[in-house]
Amino acid sequence: MSGGVDSSVAALVLKRAGLDVSGAYMKNWINEDNVIGDCPWQQDIEDARAVAEQIGIPFRVVNLMEEYRGRVVAYLLDGYKNGITPNPDVMCNREIKFGVFLAWAREHGFDAVATGHYARRVEHADGSCSIIEGADKNKDQTYFLAMLGQEQARAARFPIGGLPKPELRRIAAEAGLATAAKKDSQGICFIGQVRMQDFLRQYVPDEPGPVVRAGDGRVLGAHRGLHYYTIGQRKGIGIPSNTDFKNYVVVGKRAEDRALLVAFDGPEAPGLFTSEVRVHSLSWVEKPVAGSRWIEGRVRYRDPRVALEFIPDEENGAGEGGGGSATIRFREPQRALAPGQILALYDGERLLGGGVYV
Numbered sequence: 001m002s003g004g005v006d007s008s009v010a011a012l013v014l015k016r017a018g019l020d021v022s023g024a025y026m027k028n029w030i031n032e033d034n035v036i037g038d039c040p041w042q043q044d045i046e047d048a049r050a051v052a053e054q055i056g057i058p059f060r061v062v063n064l065m066e067e068y069r070g071r072v073v074a075y076l077l078d079g080y081k082n083g084i085t086p087n088p089d090v091m092c093n094r095e096i097k098f099g100v101f102l103a104w105a106r107e108h109g110f111d112a113v114a115t116g117h118y119a120r121r122v123e124h125a126d127g128s129c130s131i132i133e134g135a136d137k138n139k140d141q142t143y144f145l146a147m148l149g150q151e152q153a154r155a156a157r158f159p160i161g162g163l164p165k166p167e168l169r170r171i172a173a174e175a176g177l178a179t180a181a182k183k184d185s186q187g188i189c190f191i192g193q194v195r196m197q198d199f200l201r202q203y204v205p206d207e208p209g210p211v212v213r214a215g216d217g218r219v220l221g222a223h224r225g226l227h228y229y230t231i232g233q234r235k236g237i238g239i240p241s242n243t244d245f246k247n248y249v250v251v252g253k254r255a256e257d258r259a260l261l262v263a264f265d266g267p268e269a270p271g272l273f274t275s276e277v278r279v280h281s282l283s284w285v286e287k288p289v290a291g292s293r294w295i296e297g298r299v300r301y302r303d304p305r306v307a308l309e310f311i312p313d314e315e316n317g318a319g320e321g322g323g324g325s326a327t328i329r330f331r332e333p334q335r336a337l338a339p340g341q342i343l344a345l346y347d348g349e350r351l352l353g354g355g356v357y358v
């Protein structure tokens, strides 16, 4: 229970189904380093506790700060230091919620871990499980579950995945839950409302370099560090456009001279659109896709699924245990695929797994 309305209703649904359920808040991060911004974790704990009391279930706070720092924050900072764009939300689900927290839950006698994710889980006759998109297409969060394995899917429960959000709010209000009218959370789970740039400033030293126009190599200005930028970004480049209706967009990073490559935004911008991309660290909820096949993918959270040809590498295949790599060919070119971000793979509504852009 995060102290939000989704996990509040998730707990309520389970309780009403007659299950033996306990609420837990994972303390992953407190604003201990005085990063600018407000991290309302104390309020969240109070809200989660209040809801647990209303529903009539035990509640506890589980301290996972050390594990979170080691598995998510370190991954995040290393990624940015190495010029890629990590995805801490995806990693938090794999490493923390359905990783160390699931292990903790099992040690304490629990069979499963339920969250307020908008996703559905289907159990097959052979005991295997599929993760299906949430019924509310506007809220679907399966993208963030793309790096879970089959074992994790088996242990997961998503009690609200079949509910449209307005219906969920109505249930919360009718039950008089303390979180019924609480705003939906935004941004990285642990940083709360803090802007990523402010966070990075505290931990990654500035490393200035030139801003270079990709087409003709002209130096347009300077930047404070490549880690503040991601391909596709338009805000914060700091180079005014001298041409009406055209804006600069980041199209790449050049490690040798720490150049930030920019171009006018549009289909012709060099490097902005790609028809083919490589992915590594493949991970499978379902049986790995063996051999080339047309499937679908979601290239980023909230994008629609798109058709793609999945071509696993011969030498390490798509890997039963995960970790393989593949070439992806899109039917239509895709905009701004940032190294380090996640490609979620689907067969229709069914989440197959995911990989990391090279």
Ligand SMILES: Nc1ncnc2c1ncn2[C@@H]1O[C@H](COP(=O)(O)OP(=O)(O)OP(=O)(O)O)[C@@H](O)[C@H]1O
Pocket (backbone or CB within 6 Å): 001, 002, 003, 004, 005, 006, 007, 008, 024, 025, 026, 027, 028, 097, 114, 115, 116, 117, 184, 185, 189
């Ligand atoms: N600190 C936490 N402690 C316990 N569970 C958490 C915590 N943060 C997130 N979760 C779980 O993961 C789910 C998805 O997290 P996310 O941060 O996306 O929240 P959300 O979709 O806004 O849901 P909510 O309304 O419950 O906050 C939550 O519904 C909750 O079950």
